[in-house]
Amino acid sequence: MTVLVTRPDERGQQLADELNRVGIVALHSPLLTISPGSQLAQLPSQLSQLKPGDMVFAVSKNAVDFAAQTLRDIGFAWRNDLLYLAVGHRTALHFTEQTQQPVRYPLVTENSEGLLALSEMTDLTDKNILVLRGNGGREYFSEVARQRGATVELLECYQRQNTELDPVETARLWQRCGVNILLVTSMQSLQALLELIPREEQQWLLDCCLVTVSERIAALARSYGFQQVEVAQGADNANLFTKLTELTSLP
Structure with a gap:
């Protein structure tokens, strides 16, 4: 039994x-590469234009890292009169470390729906929200926030691109290593996985157990033909x- 960890950057390797x-055999094979976003230079001016009480929402740790580095490079401090938001506990902790400001996040449902359920998000009339994110991604938060009266600006802090891998050799290597559990942590990684593996090799792929991080990704995986999704x-x-240790301990 071998786990394929596709999460990019150092967290996947860790x-x-x-x-x-x-004692669980695991391979780290990132399907996406992460690089600085095309709009980072706009971050200082975007932050300066916000009114006291406006909001800054960091979608992920990568967004926090690239944004924080950009501001450090020019000596620009995070403002203390804004409301900072994150979608999950870990991202919120990291955002707090970088901004030295409190960061609000949903305690139960760590997704856009959970964030929008916070009391601060009920009436967004005349609020400006700056969303720090990667290229692409889900638009649900922005759409609902605008419906509630907010002006939303999206700022691309990082880019995700498919890692260049040889499709046939990669599929054969994974099979030789006995990969039967796939860890996929984003829609983009799932799509990159299916684009990478040749169609004639995909039945083996679909027979693997796929572990992911949201019901939304799980539903997409099932629509592609994965039978066992956790x-x-x-x-x-x-x-x-x-989750992975639970699965690998099953008889």
Whole structure:
């Protein structure tokens, strides 16, 4: 039994290393590469234009990292008169470390729906919201926030691009290594996975157990033909580790 960890950056490698340490064979093979976004230079001016009480929403840790580095490079401090938001606990903690400001996040449902259920999000009339995110991604939060009266600006802090891999050789390598559990943490990674593997090899892929981080990604995976799909309780490495160890301990 071998786990394929497709999560990009150091978090994916850390998770694979932790699994290997407890005797679970894991390969780290990122399907996406992360690079600085095309709009980072606009961040200081976008922050300056916000009114006191306006909001800054960081979609992910990557968005926080690239935004924070951009501001550090020019000596620009995060403002203390804005409301900072994140979609999950881990991202909120990281955002707090970078901004030195409190960050609000949903306590139960760590997604856009949960964020929109916060009391601060009920009436957004005359509010400006700056969304720090990657290229593409889900538009649900922005659409609902606008319906509630907000002006929403999207700022691309990072770009995700498919990693260049040889399709046939990669599929054969994974099969030789006995991969039968796939960890996929985003819509983009799932799509990159299916684009990478040749159609004639995809039945093997669809027979694998796919572990992901949201019911939305799980539903898409099932629509593509995956039969065994598991959803972890959270997108952080701790919850993913728990889910993967549970699966690998089954008889």
